[in-house]
Amino acid sequence: MRALRRIASDVKARKNIEAYVITCVAGAFAVVSVVEDVVPISLKWAALLSGVGLLVYRLTIPDERDQKADFLHDRAAFDSVPIPVAFANARDVRIFAPSAVNLLSAHTCEVLRTSVLTRKGGSVRVIILDAREREAVSIASRQLDESVRFQVQRLPAALETMSERLKTMLGWQVSGSFDYRLFPYNPGFSLVIIDPETTHGRVIMEIHGYRNQSTFARMHLELTPERSERWYSHWIEQFEHLWEAAVTPNSGPVLRRASGDAGEARD
Incomplete structure (x- = not known):
């Protein structure tokens, strides 16, 4: 429940939206990928690379607590x-x-x-x-x-x-x-x-x-x-x-x- 409250608070404040979108997409692909050939391999790689790219990008953002x-x-x-x-x-x-x-x-x-x-x-x-x-x-x-x-x-x-x-x-x-x-x-x-x-x-x-x-x-x-x-x-x-x-x-x-x-x- 605490995690859900934090996510709801972030969404309301428009924080970390890109991370939640990529997480939802990757999660959806993971679920449907249980059944072979439902999701094309190109889309799987796109979701994977998007997630990796987002992680690398977030490493360049200064920690808000340190910045404050x-x-x-x-x-x-x-x-x-x-x-x-x-x-x-x-x-x-x-x-x-x-x-x-x-x-x-x-x-x-x-x-x-x-x-x-x-x-x-x-x-x-x-x-x-x-x-x-x-x-x-x-x-x-x-x-x-x-x-x-x-x-x-x-x-x-x-x-x-x-x-x-x-x-x-x-x-x-x-x-x-x-x-x-x-x-x-x-x-x-x-x-x-x-x-x-x-x-x-x-x-x-x-x-x-x-x-x-x-x-x-x-x-x-x-x-x-x-x-x-x-x-x-x-x-x-x-x-x-x-x-x-x-x-x-x-x-x-x-x-x-x-x-x-x-x-x-x-x-």
């Missing part, structure tokens, strides 16, 4: 191709994260300096939370720190560390361009975008969620133009919206009114 899971990861999945290695061959890197302290380690920053930023036209843009937005940082800390069972760092301290690191990087004398901005609140995700205007571009989105086992257990989505042109473009646009709304480090924090009116600088 191919872009769903946690941070451990990127150990096979570490982010610093991906940065080493890039020309355009865009990052948004609450603190980016896990991503932009001293080693990763050095990789950016000796690769992307050595290239004329190379570009690195980073957005982190604005530490001056104390209420927003406090709320983000409750989500990212207090809700994680095995936390190893705290957001306010991480922001302080990263702010100093980014200020130092801003003073580098390099061929490429480096810039960073500050965003007033945490929208609940992080982004790493590598060479988005190329055919080999990648968008890695991390969903922060709530009550994670650890920072490294958060769900990651890896998008490419081939996997989904729509969502690939969507998240690239999301970064640009964030960049436009973020402020430069030297400007004051922005007070955003609940009414949606334009903000004004705080004292």
Whole structure:
């Protein structure tokens, strides 16, 4: 009964129709072939070759389960191709994260300096939370720190560390361009975008969620133009919206009114 339900479900969804047709034809030929000469030998060979051809064809189709899971990861999945290695061959890197302290380690920053930023036209843009937005940082800390069972760092301290690191990087004398901005609140995700205007571009989105086992257990989505042109473009646009709304480090924090009116600088 389970097999019949699965077949009925497949037929309703128009899946594996060719396999069922060939199976029915081959089964019918097998039954009538019990009586000799009822089915011409040419038809028997046609059914046999059709079945073999279908089997060979289906070997070339990627497993749907593997295909669905191919872009769903946690941070451990990127150990096979570490982010610093991906940065080493890039020309355009865009990052948004609450603190980016896990991503932009001293080693990763050095990789950016000796690769992307050595290239004329190379570009690195980073957005982190604005530490001056104390209420927003406090709320983000409750989500990212207090809700994680095995936390190893705290957001306010991480922001302080990263702010100093980014200020130092801003003073580098390099061929490429480096810039960073500050965003007033945490929208609940992080982004790493590598060479988005190329055919080999990648968008890695991390969903922060709530009550994670650890920072490294958060769900990651890896998008490419081939996997989904729509969502690939969507998240690239999301970064640009964030960049436009973020402020430069030297400007004051922005007070955003609940009414949606334009903000004004705080004292």
